Amino acid sequence: MEGGFWIDYAWPAVLLVIKIVAVIVPVVLAMAWLTYAERKVIAAVQLRKGPNVVGWFGLLQPIADGIKLIFKETVIPSGANKVVFIIAPLMTFVLALVGWAVIPFGTWDGGKIVIADINVGILYLFAISSLGVYGIIMSGWSSNSRYAFLGGLRSAAQMVSYEVSIGFVLITVLLFAGSLNLSAIVEAQRGGFWRWNWLPLFPMFVIFFISALAETNRHPFDLPEAEAELVTGYNVEYSAFTFALFFLGEYMNMILMSAMTTILFMGGWLPPLEVSWLNWIPGPIWLALKISFFLLLFILARAAYPRYRYDQLMRLGWKVFLPLTLVAVVVYAGILLYTDTLPK
């Protein structure tokens, strides 16, 4: 050991913790005020005022909600499988957070702003999002309630189905980028708005966004918590902070999916024009702006569309998206090979 304990282990560990906190805190704050933004935007769509009592324009509403949820009693049903019941919401929340480990936020002095710049970043994100189903299926089963169980089963089937088409969409993006590293995928799109992946991959972009709605169980695919028939589905037995973890996990997943859409199709942290003063604005700000745009789309989709019926949802996933994306992979690969533009 040449550097000794402090230089070799302790200092990198401290640095890592600082990095993690620097990423997690903004994400958690963004998530808290995303709930506020959603209520305000939907209120505006429906010509209401939305939350406007706590703080200026109701800006402190998320804090009030959080305090309320913390101080309520956590009820564990007597017939529930206690350990699994407690683990399920924790799992949802943690999985929504760990995805941020590989999200690149920009460049600084030639280095990348990212916690872990791993080679298989996109696969890591895909793996994390495919694990999200466990939080829901475990909560549905352990609650020992029929409504929760039905909601959990529905949601598990839904998430597994839409993951398949997301996988194929990822392959088409990889064909253009030639790397599984998220920073490399963003760098491959350098050159302004018209060079970003959304233009050549437009059909895939639309399919990915719709699949992201289904994957995060958002409207119009929010069947797991169909309140009309399942009283709210998998989380019906959860109260107080265990419920809050599910709720926050869903919003965190929305932000993560928006970040993924941004990185894959909208050039990540890159500015829309290759102009020097636009390049001067730091990458994280561009990334945040683009993520906000997609979050707005998430919220507007909720305000605009009615809920899908379950068989229609499955039909869309398996009979429309899966064949389309499968053909698209072949077509895009063929075009790239024919024009000899495959990334080397």
Add this chain to the structure above:
Amino acid sequence: MVLQALAFYVFAAVAIAAGIMVVTARNPVHSVLFLILAFFNAAGLFVLMGAEFLAMILVIVYVGAVAVLFLFVVMMLDIDFVELRQGFVKYLPIGGLIGIVLLVELFIVVGGWVTLPETKAAITEPVARQGNISNTAMLGRLLYTKYVYLFQAAGVILFVAMIGAIVLTLRERVGVRRQKAARQIQRRREESVQLVKVKPGEGI
């Protein structure tokens, strides 16, 4: 290197403990959950070996898809725990036999390395890292050049198995009304709604 060793022992210990729990857990759903934990730790071991692509694929395919189906099936079963315990003595000999066979095989393989050092050379050499190429790219190169026929053959086998599964479970139910999305979209107002001027007191 200390951290690597520590991580290895943590992953390995949790994987083995989870494996034991898979067999001994009373509740089958808990068994599947422990199986998932074992898969996850195996993925961690892959990462430690520098096979990050395999690790991610293990998580995506086994944890994200296969284990979900296991969990689905096990949760749906109506299991009587008392009945489940009854066959223990009856199945103990055959289960023990399989365990012993596996153990002996392991001993033969590992014992061979110790008694005959030259058998170690017969193990396929891992392809050495060539410069700055990532693990994923190397796997791709190897699969699509040296092993391309085997790779394609594996694909064909899986494809045939998939078709077989679909054919076996597909049943045509007659007399069931199905939604035809294309027809619904093509429907026009003229063919479904008729405006009629009705005089008061007369009806149609």
